[in-house]
Amino acid sequence: MSNRTMMIALAAFVAVIMTAPACKKGGENKAGDKAGETKAGSGDTAKAGSGSDTAKAGSGDTAKPAGGVDLEVTHWWTSGGEAAAVAELAKAFNATGNKWVDGAIAGSGDVARPVMISRITGGDPMAATQFNHGRQAEELVQAGLMRDLTDLATKEHWKEIIRPASLLDSCTLNGKIYCAPVNIHSQQWLWISNKAFKDAGVAIPTNWNEFVAAAPALEKAGKVPLAQGRQSWQLTLTFQVLLATIAGPDAYKKVFGAKDKAFAAGPEITKVFQAAEQARKLSAKSTVQEWNQATAMVIKGDAGGQIMGDWARGEFQVAGQAAGKDYTCLPGLGVNEVLQTGGDAFYFPKLKDEAKSKAQETLASVLLSKETQVAFNLKKGSLPVRGDVDLNTADECMKKGLAILAKGPAAIIPAPDQLMTADSNTQINDLFAEFFAKPEMTVKDAQKRFVALIASAK
Amino acid sequence: MLDEPRMTAPSRKRRSQLLRNLNAKVASIPMILTAVVVFVGGTAWTIVYSFTSSKLLPRLNFVGLEQYERLWVTPRWLVAIKNLAIYGALSLTFSLVIGFLLAALMDQKIRFENTFRTIFLYPFALSFIVTGLIWQWILNPSFGIQGVVRSLGWTSFSFDPLYNSDIVIYGVLIAGLWQGTGLVMCLMLAGLRSVDEDIWKAARLDGIPTWKTYLFIVIPMMRPVLITTLVIITTGIVRVYDIVVAQTSGGPGIASEVPAKYVYDYMFLAQNLGQGFAASTMMLIPVIIVIVPWAYLQFGRGRRG
Numbered sequence: 217m218s219n220r221t222m223m224i225a226l227a228a229f230v231a232v233i234m235t236a237p238a239c240k241k242g243g244e245n246k247a248g249d250k251a252g253e254t255k256a257g258s259g260d261t262a263k264a265g266s267g268s269d270t271a272k273a274g275s276g277d278t279a280k281p282a283g284g285v286d287l288e289v290t291h292w293w294t295s296g297g298e299a300a301a302v303a304e305l306a307k308a309f310n311a312t313g314n315k316w317v318d319g320a321i322a323g324s325g326d327v328a329r330p331v332m333i334s335r336i337t338g339g340d341p342m343a344a345t346q347f348n349h350g351r352q353a354e355e356l357v358q359a360g361l362m363r364d365l366t367d368l369a370t371k372e373h374w375k376e377i378i379r380p381a382s383l384l385d386s387c388t389l390n391g392k393i394y395c396a397p398v399n400i401h402s403q404q405w406l407w408i409s410n411k412a413f414k415d416a417g418v419a420i421p422t423n424w425n426e427f428v429a430a431a432p433a434l435e436k437a438g439k440v441p442l443a444q445g446r447q448s449w450q451l452t453l454t455f456q457v458l459l460a461t462i463a464g465p466d467a468y469k470k471v472f473g474a475k476d477k478a479f480a481a482g483p484e485i486t487k488v489f490q491a492a493e494q495a496r497k498l499s500a501k502s503t504v505q506e507w508n509q510a511t512a513m514v515i516k517g518d519a520g521g522q523i524m525g526d527w528a529r530g531e532f533q534v535a536g537q538a539a540g541k542d543y544t545c546l547p548g549l550g551v552n553e554v555l556q557t558g559g560d561a562f563y564f565p566k567l568k569d570e571a572k573s574k575a576q577e578t579l580a581s582v583l584l585s586k587e588t589q590v591a592f593n594l595k596k597g598s599l600p601v602r603g604d605v606d607l608n609t610a611d612e613c614m615k616k617g618l619a620i621l622a623k624g625p626a627a628i629i630p631a632p633d634q635l636m637t638a639d640s641n642t643q644i645n646d647l648f649a650e651f652f653a654k655p656e657m658t659v660k661d662a663q664k665r666f667v668a669l670i671a672s673a674k
Numbered sequence: 675m676l677d678e679p680r681m682t683a684p685s686r687k688r689r690s691q692l693l694r695n696l697n698a699k700v701a702s703i704p705m706i707l708t709a710v711v712v713f714v715g716g717t718a719w720t721i722v723y724s725f726t727s728s729k730l731l732p733r734l735n736f737v738g739l740e741q742y743e744r745l746w747v748t749p750r751w752l753v754a755i756k757n758l759a760i761y762g763a764l765s766l767t768f769s770l771v772i773g774f775l776l777a778a779l780m781d782q783k784i785r786f787e788n789t790f791r792t793i794f795l796y797p798f799a800l801s802f803i804v805t806g807l808i809w810q811w812i813l814n815p816s817f818g819i820q821g822v823v824r825s826l827g828w829t830s831f832s833f834d835p836l837y838n839s840d841i842v843i844y845g846v847l848i849a850g851l852w853q854g855t856g857l858v859m860c861l862m863l864a865g866l867r868s869v870d871e872d873i874w875k876a877a878r879l880d881g882i883p884t885w886k887t888y889l890f891i892v893i894p895m896m897r898p899v900l901i902t903t904l905v906i907i908t909t910g911i912v913r914v915y916d917i918v919v920a921q922t923s924g925g926p927g928i929a930s931e932v933p934a935k936y937v938y939d940y941m942f943l944a945q946n947l948g949q950g951f952a953a954s955t956m957m958l959i960p961v962i963i964v965i966v967p968w969a970y971l972q973f974g975r976g977r978r979g
Contacts, residue, residue, distance in 0.1 A: 355731055446927075639944045642946075643748075647749075
């Protein structure tokens with residue numbers, strides 16, 4: 217018996233002490249599975265691709281468009297609207313004679329990024345991968361795992377065409393460019409259901425304060441005033457938006473950019489926390505988890521509004537609602553017209569295969585071409601990264617966004633990803649997850665802990 | 675080989691002991707190597723790097739106890755530890771008690787024993803992720819238990835543990851017990867069956883009531899099974915992770931966070947390996963506290979006997 221117990225105990229012991237490494241292993245396995253899937257999915261094309269690789273190496277001429285190669289591109293765009301947008305990128309890249317092998321990783325970036333990182337650090341890099349602008353890939357770049365795109369960027373004048381310039385700055389490390397930005401996502405939007413306000417018999421608000429004032433009427437009509445998904449990133453988003461709009465863009469930059477802890481402890485930030493407390497009360501009855509479930513509440517008219525990024529517009533579009541008629545959008549909550557220019561960028565891991573490396577450059581320049589930018593961003597609901605494209609087909613909300621973008625640097629704030637490390641961001645996310653879920657947590661306590669996190673943030 | 679003739683008696687004896695059961699020893703080399711290199715080595719590596727400021731990639735720049743100091747003032751970690759304590763204590767007690775009661779009932783030579791055993795063990799065949807998801811739906815206020823009871827006309831009925839910070843961990847506990855009790859029952863049943871029928875006959879002859887026989891004779895005789903069960907349950911508790919992820923993702927807010935989730939989130943989402951390693955090292959401590967005295971007791975006794 218003692219032998220058997222020993223075995224069982226050993227197995228259990230091992231399972232526990234391996235918790236940490238096991239996680240890592242899980243990630244790698246997932247990545248492995250993913251690679252298997254993509255390969256299995258494109259068996260024929262993969263063969264054709266490798267055939268042409270050798271042909272190309274033989275001819276020595278790499279500029280030929282015919283007989284392209286397969287590039288695996290990983291990303292986490294899997295919802296309906298997102299997948300349609302990716303299809304545009306794939307179409308444009310396939311038109312160059314190469315082949316886009318789609319490596320979509322379901323789930324949010326939080327799920328996908330560990331898979332991508334472990335594939336790159338584990339020696340099985342994809343040809344290109346999505347990350348958010350900012351510092352998520354910084355260490356991978358420092359470790360020399362990512363490809364330097366400076367030559368291509370100089371040739372194609374990325375510095376002149378990409379607007380705002382901060383996008384390219386966050387792709388730059390020690391003067392070298394490592395990624396190609398593809399879109400601008402802004403988060404500072406309040407989406408309002410016209411139906412909910414009509415049902416409650418109050419006028420559609422034009423800013424956050426009117427929205428708060430109208431809340432009792434909404435509640436009386438049996439509506440949840442503010443729809444709010446319960447995941448921590450959404451709760452943090454709500455706070456960040458309140459910070460940038462109620463206290464203004466300068467305050468935002470002082471807190472997250474300069475990490476000014478004295479300012480973070482001051483009365484201006486207290487006002488933001490009070491607004492967050494109001495938002496907590498208004499959203500107390502919103503029990504959904506996912507952001508699109510919260511958006512669905514607004515679409516159905518069960519909720520008055522939602523603070524969410526411009527990707528919510530895709531949901532309204534899918535539901536067949538029109539901006540201005542069925543829903544209203546207030547960039548900067550109607551208080552302070554600011555937009556954050558975060559978004560997505562593609563990074564290109566270093567590859568050994570020369571033909572594939574060449575095709576990486578083709579892909580990078582396709583991603584930034586005028587035509588791709590328009591086609592992709594119209595589907596995605598985001599704004600293009602270059603100012604010289606044709607956007608006549610834009611809807612009311614996109615025009616509002618573009619108008620703010622055109623105002624220049626004063627109305628633009630960088631994303632928290634660009635200002636702080638993932639570590640500091642996670643700590644702040646945790647604080648707001650707690651604050652919004654715990655009605656007994658006071659403004660004073662929350663601000664005190666916020667100041668401590670800002671003081672230690674990097 | 676050359677100096678064999680000169681070998682003294684004791685060393686020859688040692689030599690022959692080394693060669694005894696040679697096949698078995700050779701066969702277990704891979705497992706020993708795996709245990710030492712991967713498990714012990716991996717643990718040591720993790721502990722060493724928990725004293726560094728490693729971010730996304732492990733780097734050897736030591737910062738002393740900084741990661742641990744930060745860990746023990748982080749509210750999320752403290753909540754996770756508290757949750758683990760509540761979940762652990764209750765899950766241990768209830769799964770043992772319920773598991774034993776079910777096994778004792780099964781042991782009454784009832785009809786359809788196989789059917790019942792299958793029903794009780796069935797949840798164990800489901801992964802934690804599926805279990806978590808099922809219970810997330812059952813406990814969802816709008817279409818779970820609360821929704822059903824309300825639709826029956828009792829509109830003031832309120833049961834939404836997963837959306838209440840104060841009791842969310844009990845919602846997780848319900849799902850955990852539902853999943854794990856069947857296995858405990860099976861182990862206990864095996865233990866009960868291993869008790870000699872003659873002991874029952876003797877107890878009956880002496881006129882000892884059934885419950886007393888269970889409590890004072892049968893349970894002490896089941897000690898080995900009980901200990902094995904205890905170790906399985908305890909180690910399962912320390913690494914509880916997937917059920918929480920599936921059921922609540924640690925929410926509402928951070929109310930149902932657990933240590934293993936903290937480790938994963940800080941290692942891979944926050945890209946702070948040092949912090950994740952420090953937390954996983956802390957997780958190792960309760961395991962050592964459980965395992966070491968037990969192993970000492972078991973193997974120490976075995977050698978003496």
